[in-house]
Amino acid sequence: MAKNKEQKGEILRNLKTKINDSKSIVFAKYDALTVKENEDLRKQLKAEKNEYLVAKKTLIGLALEENNIKGVDAKNLDGRVAIVFGYEDEVSPAKIVDKFRKDHEGKIDFVGGILENKFLSADEVNSLAKIPSKEELYAKLVGSLNAPVSGFVNVLAGNMRGFVNVLKAIEEKKA
Numbered sequence: 001m002a003k004n005k006e007q008k009g010e011i012l013r014n015l016k017t018k019i020n021d022s023k024s025i026v027f028a029k030y031d032a033l034t035v036k037e038n039e040d041l042r043k044q045l046k047a048e049k050n051e052y053l054v055a056k057k058t059l060i061g062l063a064l065e066e067n068n069i070k071g072v073d074a075k076n077l078d079g080r081v082a083i084v085f086g087y088e089d090e091v092s093p094a095k096i097v098d099k100f101r102k103d104h105e106g107k108i109d110f111v112g113g114i115l116e117n118k119f120l121s122a123d124e125v126n127s128l129a130k131i132p133s134k135e136e137l138y139a140k141l142v143g144s145l146n147a148p149v150s151g152f153v154n155v156l157a158g159n160m161r162g163f164v165n166v167l168k169a170i171e172e173k174k175a
Contacts, residue, residue: 011055015063015083018051022085025114026093026125029079030054032107041100041108050093051085064114071119077111090115091131098129 003011019025030038042052060083061074074081086093094113101108113125120128132140 008056008059012059012063012066015053015055015059016066018053018083018085019063019067019069019114022087024086024090024093024128026084026086026097026110027077027112028082028084028097028108029077029111030082030108031079033104037104037107041097044096044100045084045093048092048096049088050096051087052082053085054080054082057081067117069114069117069119072112072114079111081111089134091128091133094125094129095131095133098126 033041038052045052057074057077060081061072064072064074084093084097094110097108097110101110110122110125110129112122113120113128115128
């Protein structure tokens with residue numbers, strides 16, 4: 001069903017707001033996904049505070065233009081395009097779509113993205129999906145900070161174990 005001018009205006013305002021509020025955007029070609037698979041992807045994205053939206057390419061292009069994002073020709077994006085908005089983590093939308101893509105081979109694929117108001121190619125979005133998440137990076141940092149302390153404790157404990165072994169050997173010798 002065709003949308004009237006008022007409905008398209010509302011969609012455009014909604015898109016502009018979402019683009020403005022997001023830290024990163026991923027464009028995905030979803031031609032082969034079923035309705036159930038689309039809903040599953042939406043749920044996974046929503047759980048990580050991301051949003052999946054489908055809109056006409058012309059409206060996407062207008063919304064990007066009005067948000068001063070250059071270098072994106074939405075009309076030339078391949079296939080039917082869904083937009084994934086990342087509101088809290090820049091990497092999260094790409095990681096979730098990448099994982100979903102691996103589970104649903106050939107049904108969804110990257111066609112581009114936006115990070116820091118710059119257009120990313122599909123290959124760049126694919127590379128972005130390989131970057132560890134903030135939580136993984138925090139865990140690695142804590143592990144790195146904790147490693148010297150753990151090593152020091154093990155060295156001190158080793159000296160104590162050695163001392164106890166010497167005392168035990170002396171005791172056995174006297175017995």
